[in-house]
Amino acid sequence: MFLDTDYLGLRLRNPLVASAGPISQTVSGVQSLADGGVGAVVLYSLFEEQLTQAAERDAFLEEAYADSFAEATSYFPARDTADAGVAASYLSLVERSAAAIDVPLIASLNGSSLGSWVHFARSLQDAGAAAIECNIYFVPGDLTLSGAVVEQRHVDIVSAVKQAVSIPVAVKLSPHFSSIGHLASRLVEAGADGLVMFNRFLQPDVTIEPIAVVPGVTLSHRVDSLVPRTWIAALRNHLNASLAATSGVEDYTDVVRYLLAGADVVMTTSSLVRHGAGYSAKLLDGLQAWMTRTGHDSVDGFRGMLAVPTDAESNAYQRAGYVAALEKAKSIYGSLV
Amino acid sequence: MAPSSWSRCSSSPGACSGCGETPYLKLFTQLFGGRATVANATGCSSIYGGNLPTTPWSSNKYGRGPAWSNSLFEDNAEFGLGLRLAADLHTATARRRLEALRPELGDATVDAILQAPQQYESELSQQRARVDALKALLDTMTGPLVEDLRSVADHLLRRSVWIVGGDGWAYDIGSAGVDHVLASGRNVNILVLDTEVYSNTGGQASKSTPLGAVAKFAASGKVTGKKDVAMQAIAYGNVYVARVAMGADPQQTLTAFREAEAYDGPSLILAYSHCIAHGIDMSKGLDQQYAAVNSGHWPLMRYNPVRRMADHNPFLLDSPRPRIPLRDYRAKELRFRMLMNSDPETAERLLSYGQEAVNRRWAEYEEMAMRGAERFAADARK
Numbered sequence A: 001m002f003l004d005t006d007y008l009g010l011r012l013r014n015p016l017v018a019s020a021g022p023i024s025q026t027v028s029g030v031q032s033l034a035d036g037g038v039g040a041v042v043l044y045s046l047f048e049e050q051l052t053q054a055a056e057r058d059a060f061l062e063e064a065y066a067d068s069f070a071e072a073t074s075y076f077p078a079r080d081t082a083d084a085g086v087a088a089s090y091l092s093l094v095e096r097s098a099a100a101i102d103v104p105l106i107a108s109l110n111g112s113s114l115g116s117w118v119h120f121a122r123s124l125q126d127a128g129a130a131a132i133e134c135n136i137y138f139v140p141g142d143l144t145l146s147g148a149v150v151e152q153r154h155v156d157i158v159s160a161v162k163q164a165v166s167i168p169v170a171v172k173l174s175p176h177f178s179s180i181g182h183l184a185s186r187l188v189e190a191g192a193d194g195l196v197m198f199n200r201f202l203q204p205d206v207t208i209e210p211i212a213v214v215p216g217v218t219l220s221h222r223v224d225s226l227v228p229r230t231w232i233a234a235l236r237n238h239l240n241a242s243l244a245a246t247s248g249v250e251d252y253t254d255v256v257r258y259l260l261a262g263a264d265v266v267m268t269t270s271s272l273v274r275h276g277a278g279y280s281a282k283l284l285d286g287l288q289a290w291m292t293r294t295g296h297d298s299v300d301g302f303r304g305m306l307a308v309p310t311d312a313e314s315n316a317y318q319r320a321g322y323v324a325a326l327e328k329a330k331s332i333y334g335s336l337v
Numbered sequence B: 001m002a003p004s005s006w007s008r009c010s011s012s013p014g015a016c017s018g019c020g021e022t023p024y025l026k027l028f029t030q031l032f033g034g035r036a037t038v039a040n041a042t043g044c045s046s047i048y049g050g051n052l053p054t055t056p057w058s059s060n061k062y063g064r065g066p067a068w069s070n071s072l073f074e075d076n077a078e079f080g081l082g083l084r085l086a087a088d089l090h091t092a093t094a095r096r097r098l099e100a101l102r103p104e105l106g107d108a109t110v111d112a113i114l115q116a117p118q119q120y121e122s123e124l125s126q127q128r129a130r131v132d133a134l135k136a137l138l139d140t141m142t143g144p145l146v147e148d149l150r151s152v153a154d155h156l157l158r159r160s161v162w163i164v165g166g167d168g169w170a171y172d173i174g175s176a177g178v179d180h181v182l183a184s185g186r187n188v189n190i191l192v193l194d195t196e197v198y199s200n201t202g203g204q205a206s207k208s209t210p211l212g213a214v215a216k217f218a219a220s221g222k223v224t225g226k227k228d229v230a231m232q233a234i235a236y237g238n239v240y241v242a243r244v245a246m247g248a249d250p251q252q253t254l255t256a257f258r259e260a261e262a263y264d265g266p267s268l269i270l271a272y273s274h275c276i277a278h279g280i281d282m283s284k285g286l287d288q289q290y291a292a293v294n295s296g297h298w299p300l301m302r303y304n305p306v307r308r309m310a311d312h313n314p315f316l317l318d319s320p321r322p323r324i325p326l327r328d329y330r331a332k333e334l335r336f337r338m339l340m341n342s343d344p345e346t347a348e349r350l351l352s353y354g355q356e357a358v359n360r361r362w363a364e365y366e367e368m369a370m371r372g373a374e375r376f377a378a379d380a381r382k
């Protein structure tokens, strides 16, 4: 039985990937994910803000008092000022994790502007990351920021990161765009090797007794897989890039569904948080049992069976939109829900 | 330096703003400045202390302040000892000359001065009044013996000799002299403004620099531990020793300064002084002193030989058990963070050695603080 899979040009032993999450904050956590059998591990995200704040604070402290006392001009040995604490410890985690596991390690950067973190991608490559996942995360709220600007920012970041590194680059997208398909193709044009669909916004919740807003990092449910799966099916045959599914995997059936829709890899965090890093072995067992039952001997053999067919492409594009593709996708998926 | 040129304490002496050293100097001037002589080793304190008109040295409302002079790293302790010997010689001369004038001055005046106890401030202020009265009396008299006594009369009041400097002086370049002076048994007070690094010359490592700190000459993290100068001094048995941090316990600092000054023998005060070379927000210096003590990096203690003479345990542990991990204290200082940034594995390794050293030292100190008096050396001078 062949589970091996191409993702971002990397050859994976199977299509299950541990997405960025809390388990990958330590080397032993990363190791437990790999031991569970996944085909690749995405590290938790290094946040742009952490990167710049730490660097700025230390540079300030280092230089704030230089030349302030008559007798000496500096008080610390010279060093590379780009060196920030969180950055260095993240790099060290990448280096040690990559060495500790025998599947590809994908580093993740979370940011929303073209900052020094783009160049940091280069250091991630040097530290041994097999690929980089850019989690471009805009918190909606700025009423003056147009959608076009947000999209352009995505494209700019992807181009800049691509220029900085030679390893593959994936982009983890938000589902909240007016025209996801259009943006997706622009990102692929800008060099993205793959799209990860979709990021879940951390949505604050409200309790009514007591009346309060509670910040929520919630685990997902199967229902969260519907939107990503629909889009993966719609884009599968229209984009020349890898597609990763993320959100809502509860058991192996969700893995199968995503693969049928056309995902190259299926990512999961919530299920591993719920059941432990070893749960991926169960998901893979379930996948293989299903393949046996249904007579498929390779993942490549059934991947995308339920994707929107290629011939829908011309129609869809002729009508200058994705509505048709979506309609079609909806009619196909209606029975699956 | 003539008393008339002693400057008043400026609110902003020529030190870095937020300097951790100057509060100790201000405190000690306020306490003993009117009768103090200071030997100041070269370093930050000699720079901001010697640049008129803004220095932390202050005169009191009677116009009296410390007599101050600066000497080199390599001989400042000996220089201070010399000031002590000179002061003692002047005192002996003054007492002899006073005795010689007994017929003219009368038994009451002479005996009151010669027999006065001069250990505590209340006794010293009474003696100050007696000496002032004597000088007023001498102004009404004439003759060579009168002139001779007038020239040394101020030395009938006990002089307080302070030998001051930083850790570069006390732990490193001047350490032989410091050791020699502590072993002399003479009544001097050594104040070490311990920034754990050569501050004045721009942040070079000293033997006071803690394990794991980054400094010039220790750019990849210092791999030897900080010298425990307190324990070295305690080994003599007749040295008063205190480790203080004003930001953690100002009362203990005050007590230590007063006990050290009152002790008739050598005293050593190690004063934690936050510094720009630590890479901290200098407006939070006192908080960082608090963290240094709370993490066990800088345990507050006193060793008082006077208690030993009274058959009490002379070793007093003044700070509570470490309550925060060393990591928490260190994470706030760039001198440690730099290594965490550039070489996290070495930083972790040195941090764990550092934490072990803190634990070990605390256990030793705690054990010492619970011993019986007989387990400490007695003062053999008496």
Ligand SMILES: Cc1cc2nc3c(=O)[nH]c(=O)nc-3n(C[C@H](O)[C@H](O)[C@H](O)COP(=O)(O)O)c2cc1C
Residues within 6 Å of the ligand: A019, A020, A021, A022, A043, A044, A045, A046, A108, A110, A135, A172, A198, A199, A200, A217, A218, A219, A220, A221, A224, A246, A247, A248, A249, A267, A268, A269, A270, A271, A273
């Ligand atoms: C606790 C937690 C932490 C996460 N941290 C990250 C992160 O650092 N970067 C990131 O891109 N996604 C992060 N995610 C999102 C997951 O990677 C994933 O996209 C999301 O949880 C939906 O997938 P799931 O249904 O498999 O959980 C996190 C999710 C959770 C629950």
